[in-house]
Amino acid sequence: MYMFVNFQVFIHSNGLETLYQHVPRKILPNEYGGEAGRLDELHGRYSKAHCIVTDNIHSFSILSDDRSKASSKTIPRHSAI
Numbered sequence: 178m179y180m181f182v183n184f185q186v187f188i189h190s191n192g193l194e195t196l197y198q199h200v201p202r203k204i205l206p207n208e209y210g211g212e213a214g215r216l217d218e219l220h221g222r223y224s225k226a227h228c229i230v231t232d233n234i235h236s237f238s239i240l241s242d243d244r245s246k247a248s249s250k251t252i253p254r255h256s257a258i
Contacts, residue, residue, distance in 0.1 A: 205211025
């Protein structure tokens with residue numbers, strides 16, 4: 178099955194009013210007339226969240242590696258006769 182994604186690019190050259198028609202102000206940084214906070218604050222929050230997610234993924238991969246090693250030791254393998 179093929180999935181098609183429709184990408185559209187809008188150029189907002191006459192000010193930001195047309196941007197607000199497509200992107201809610203509550204998710205835009207203050208520098209773009211939004212309400213989400215300053216760019217440096219948003220970057221700091223994103224970086225911190227990214228580190229947490231990355232650490233969790235790494236921890237999960239270690240756990241799944243440990244489980245695969247444990248299961249291979251506990252499940253006897255039958256050799257072909």
